[in-house]
Amino acid sequence: xRSAAGPIVxxxxxxxxxxxxxxxxxxxxxxxxxxxxxxxxxxxxxxxPYVVALIGKYLTFALxxxxxxxxxxxxxxxxxxxxxxxxxxxxxMGMHLMRQIGTRxxxxxxxxxxxxxxxxxxxxxxxxxxxxxxxxxxxxVVLVPGVLALVFGWFAFRSRVTGVYLSIITQAMxxxxxxxxxxxxxxxxxxxxxxxxxxxxxxxLQAGGTRAVLFAASALxxxxxxxxxxxxxxxxxxxxxxxxxxxxxxVRFLGYRVEYYKLFVFVVSxxxxxxxxxxxxxxxxxxxxGEFAPAxxxxxxxxxxxxxxxxxxxxxxxxxxxxxxxxxxxxxxPEIWLFALGGLFVAVTLFLPKGIVxxxxxxxxGGAGGGWRWRRLVPARGxxxxxx
Amino acid sequence: xxxxxxxxxxxxxxxxxxxxxxxxxxxxxVTDGLAGLADRSFSRKVEAVAQLGASGDQRAETILNAxxxxxxxxxxxxxxxxxxxxxxxxxxxxxxxxxxxxxxxAIADFTKITVNNRMRxxxxxxxxxxxxxxxxxxxxxxxxxxVxxxxxxxxxxxLDKALARETDNGVKRRMERAWAAxxxxxxxxxxxxxxxxxxxxxxxxxxVRSLLGGLAVGNGEVAQAAGLxxxxxDESLVLWGAVGNVxxxxxxxxxxxxxxxxxxxxxxxxxVINMAxxxxxxxxxxxxxxxxxxxxxxxxxxxxxxxxxxxxxAFLVSGLVGIALExxxxxxxxxxxxxxLLATWxxxxxxxxLVRSVFGPTNREVGSPSWMSxxxxxxxxxxxxxxxxxxxxxxxxxxxxxxxxxxxxSLGLSMRAVTQNRRMAGAMGIRTGRVDALTFGLGxxxxxxxxxxxxxxxxxxxxxxxxxxxxxxxxxxxxxxxxLWGTLVGAFSLGIVNKFLEPYAxxxxxxxxxxxxxxxxxxxxxxxxxAPKGRAVEA
Numbered sequence: 010x011r012s013a014a015g016p017i018v019x020x021x022x023x024x025x026x027x028x029x030x031x032x033x034x035x036x037x038x039x040x041x042x043x044x045x046x047x048x049x050x051x052x053x054x055x056x057x058p059y060v061v062a063l064i065g066k067y068l069t070f071a072l073x074x075x076x077x078x079x080x081x082x083x084x085x086x087x088x089x090x091x092x093x094x095x096x097x098x099x100x101x102m103g104m105h106l107m108r109q110i111g112t113r114x115x116x117x118x119x120x121x122x123x124x125x126x127x128x129x130x131x132x133x134x135x136x137x138x139x140x141x142x143x144x145x146x147x148x149x150v151v152l153v154p155g156v157l158a159l160v161f162g163w164f165a166f167r168s169r170v171t172g173v174y175l176s177i178i179t180q181a182m183x184x185x186x187x188x189x190x191x192x193x194x195x196x197x198x199x200x201x202x203x204x205x206x207x208x209x210x211x212x213x214l215q216a217g218g219t220r221a222v223l224f225a226a227s228a229l230x231x232x233x234x235x236x237x238x239x240x241x242x243x244x245x246x247x248x249x250x251x252x253x254x255x256x257x258x259x260v261r262f263l264g265y266r267v268e269y270y271k272l273f274v275f276v277v278s279x280x281x282x283x284x285x286x287x288x289x290x291x292x293x294x295x296x297x298x299g300e301f302a303p304a305x306x307x308x309x310x311x312x313x314x315x316x317x318x319x320x321x322x323x324x325x326x327x328x329x330x331x332x333x334x335x336x337x338x339x340x341x342x343p344e345i346w347l348f349a350l351g352g353l354f355v356a357v358t359l360f361l362p363k364g365i366v367x368x369x370x371x372x373x374x375g376g377a378g379g380g381w382r383w384r385r386l387v388p389a390r391g392x393x394x395x396x397x
Numbered sequence: 398x399x400x401x402x403x404x405x406x407x408x409x410x411x412x413x414x415x416x417x418x419x420x421x422x423x424x425x426x427v428t429d430g431l432a433g434l435a436d437r438s439f440s441r442k443v444e445a446v447a448q449l450g451a452s453g454d455q456r457a458e459t460i461l462n463a464x465x466x467x468x469x470x471x472x473x474x475x476x477x478x479x480x481x482x483x484x485x486x487x488x489x490x491x492x493x494x495x496x497x498x499x500x501x502x503a504i505a506d507f508t509k510i511t512v513n514n515r516m517r518x519x520x521x522x523x524x525x526x527x528x529x530x531x532x533x534x535x536x537x538x539x540x541x542x543x544v545x546x547x548x549x550x551x552x553x554x555x556l557d558k559a560l561a562r563e564t565d566n567g568v569k570r571r572m573e574r575a576w577a578a579x580x581x582x583x584x585x586x587x588x589x590x591x592x593x594x595x596x597x598x599x600x601x602x603x604x605v606r607s608l609l610g611g612l613a614v615g616n617g618e619v620a621q622a623a624g625l626x627x628x629x630x631d632e633s634l635v636l637w638g639a640v641g642n643v644x645x646x647x648x649x650x651x652x653x654x655x656x657x658x659x660x661x662x663x664x665x666x667x668x669v670i671n672m673a674x675x676x677x678x679x680x681x682x683x684x685x686x687x688x689x690x691x692x693x694x695x696x697x698x699x700x701x702x703x704x705x706x707x708x709x710x711a712f713l714v715s716g717l718v719g720i721a722l723e724x725x726x727x728x729x730x731x732x733x734x735x736x737x738l739l740a741t742w743x744x745x746x747x748x749x750x751l752v753r754s755v756f757g758p759t760n761r762e763v764g765s766p767s768w769m770s771x772x773x774x775x776x777x778x779x780x781x782x783x784x785x786x787x788x789x790x791x792x793x794x795x796x797x798x799x800x801x802x803x804x805x806x807s808l809g810l811s812m813r814a815v816t817q818n819r820r821m822a823g824a825m826g827i828r829t830g831r832v833d834a835l836t837f838g839l840g841x842x843x844x845x846x847x848x849x850x851x852x853x854x855x856x857x858x859x860x861x862x863x864x865x866x867x868x869x870x871x872x873x874x875x876x877x878x879x880x881l882w883g884t885l886v887g888a889f890s891l892g893i894v895n896k897f898l899e900p901y902a903x904x905x906x907x908x909x910x911x912x913x914x915x916x917x918x919x920x921x922x923x924x925x926x927x928a929p930k931g932r933a934v935e936a
Binding site: 174178303354 | 670726729730734735736737738739740742743744745746747749750751753754867870871874905906908909912913915916917919920921
């Protein structure tokens with residue numbers, strides 16, 4: 010069958026890396042729910058519900074890491090505000106889930122969410138209209154982060170704000186959003202955020218079946234996003250982006266409109282982050298302004314850096330490994346987690362600039378989008394370059 | 398010498414006159430009032446209480462307090478009023494007017510003076526008026542303000558008396574304000590009230606404003622005059638409000654300046670993004686805490702001097718940590734700003750957790766020396782606290798010293814040479830590595846000094862640095878990288894804009910507006926307000 014899907018399938022599944030990553034994710038999407046629901050609790054093969062929730066959360070983080078790797082690893086845009094897009098997607102989903110509560114809230118008000126009744130609001134603010142319908146909310150999950158990225162990126166890339174300056178203003182963006190969402194009169198629940206969700210599309214959020222489906226959706230979303238990123242990276246556009254990453258000025262002089270390339274990939278990345286947030290919220294059951302904290306956004310960067318900047322499967326791996334370490338350490342020895350995280354930042358930048366994927370031979374699968382590209386196209390940078 | 402003696406005697410006489418004459422004049426009022434208290438009728442007693450209150454006599458205070466506590470008795474034989482006290486089985490009586498020694502007496506010969514609720518109210522009012530004559534200036538000022546808040550016509554003679562005796566200018570001014578308020582509200586001649594309103598007009602503070610607002614209701618000459626004065630006060634209040642905002646803004650700006658000026662060196666001059674800068678500030682604040690603890694333990698008398706020790710100590714601590722950072726981590730990352738950013742962020746996490754482990758997660762108490770507490774208050778209600786003023790002055794001194802170091806010392810010359818052309822500077826024999834370390838140490842040390850200043854106005858907690866890091870970056874980016882002058886202008890303009898937006902938008906929204914404005918500003922001028930020109934741009 011030689012259709013338009015042909016090259017896409019080749020781009021994604023044409024090499025070992027793609028086959029392994031997509032295969033693993035699809036296998037997880039099927040196996041974990043089956044092992045959770047079908048296998049009796051006593052069996053050694055049984056996956057307990059809390060593990061499903063935990064890995065589901067890691068997978069949404071992996072999706073977020075993918076979105077950051079797409080712009081940082083392949084276009085050289087270091088966004089320190091990607092948590093904002095994640096949180097916006099999460100809020101869009103959270104608003105839909107709030108509307109689904111209906112009269113089951115503490116105040117039993119059919120018109121208003123609990124926190125609005127509590128704050129003495131008389132009617133629903135206009136920006137809450139439409140969130141009763143799932144398709145609208147799903148659209149907003151990608152549209153809101155996408156539009157914000159479009160506007161922000163358009164301003165930033167058009168006036169050639171690059172490098173560290175861009176990083177700092179993206180950080181300022183998420184900081185400003187955090188301050189705004191902490192305000193009660195914004196109508197997003199203020200400090201407490203949105204929580205106490207009951208069900209999604211009519212299914213109880215606490216039920217094992219719903220959770221298993223959410224898990225499978227997360228795994229498939231990561232696989233889909235991985236495929237999308239692979240396609241983008243392997244395309245001609247992806248090649249231009251790589252060139253922009255390595256020598257932006259040169260690409261511009263060759264006649265490319267650098268800002269449009271960057272804008273495109275920035276918006277796609279923001280939308281992926283939004284989807285990650287939307288999958289994250291129903292699984293953890295809360296979204297609050299803390300998600301906008303600049304520290305969260307920087308943590309995403311370390312996932313990507315640990316896994317290996319510029320390799321898509323590295324980002325997935327990094328997100329899962331670092332978060333696993335976080336869960337383990339914060340549970341076992343809480344004081345040590347920040348030392349470990351801080352040390353990780355230092356160690357990775359000093360000793361593992363290519364991340365795990367670029368350093369540990371077992372992960373060097375080779376092929377397009379793998380470690381190979383990273384090694385070939387990134388020259389060692391001397392002191393003279395990029396020094397302001 | 399004789400001149401001095403003569404003037405001394407004159408002052409003495411004057412003081413005696415001021416203090417003595419009213420006492421003599423009031424003696425009658427006190428005895429009269431006492432006699433009235435012996436009466437059986439409550440209305441007569443209330444009159445007597447008012448009389449005592451109006452006497453403005455120190456002794457009246459003692460008498461009224463005794464009455465309130467139920468310690469005032471009448472001798473059955475001659476209706477003389479005495480202060481009695483039961484001590485064990487004995488009963489001591491004293492003459493309240495003479496202040497003589499208490500003598501023992503038989504309690505059966507005396508009747509306690511009874512007090513009802515109406516009298517209690519009257520006694521409290523009279524005591525309030527009497528505090529106008531208290532020996533303590535603060536109490537007198539508070540009493541004058543209390544009279545101003547609830548002006549009643551019968552206070553007028555009392556205020557006249559108090560004004561005549563008052564020697565403290567500040568208290569006198571408060572009393573004048575109270576007097577004008579009483580006269581303006583009172584039922585006197587229209588001309589008198591108009592004059593009083595005119596006087597009130599010279600006190601442009603919010604309280605007078607609301608008082609006049611009450612008077613301006615309705616028609617008539619008085620209301621009209623009050624309305625006019627009100628408008629004049631409003632104008633001057635707007636002006637003073639603006640002055641206050643500018644002060645607040647400059648104060649915030651000086652804090653930002655202190656936090657950002659070290660960053661201007663490490664980021665601006667060296668091009669190193671140091672996300673751990675806030676933690677170096679925090680280390681400075683904790684150094685202050687440690688120094689103060691040492692002073693409290695060993696030299697409690699010299700506590701006021703602790704900050705003078707804390708400044709160099711904080712400079713050393715943060716500077717050394719900075720040098721260690723540069724030699725240990727940052728030097729391997731030159732030319733890779735994004736990696737530097739990540740590595741220093743990691744270091745900031747480690748430093749935060751380290752301080753949290755050592756000092757605990759809660760706020761630490763850092764004291765202010767006595768010369769920094771208190772405030773300068775203008776008549777218009779503008780409060781300039783001394784610690785804010787000290788920080789403004791201190792921040793300007795710091796930036797002056799840095800400018801001197803950069804321009805006049807050989808280290809500064811090497812720094813500028815290495816910044817402009819590293820290879821050439823190296824070829825000229827400058828040890829670039831050493832200069833890098835020292836420059837970074839200087840910037841970090843300044844951060845520590847900023848921590849000393851911040852410890853005076855903010856909570857000393859492990860998160861102290863976090864709250865300033867984004868603002869400091871904004872200042873540096875806004876002012877233009879590599880430019881001390883830009884940092885200065887950037888810090889003060891951000892501070893002032895922030896404070897002017899606050900009344901309209903609230904603190905949080907104001908901050909959001911400023912952030913958005915800066916994001917937009919960077920679009921227009923990506924290299925900041927004072928952008929480098931020529932070759933330096935692409936370097």
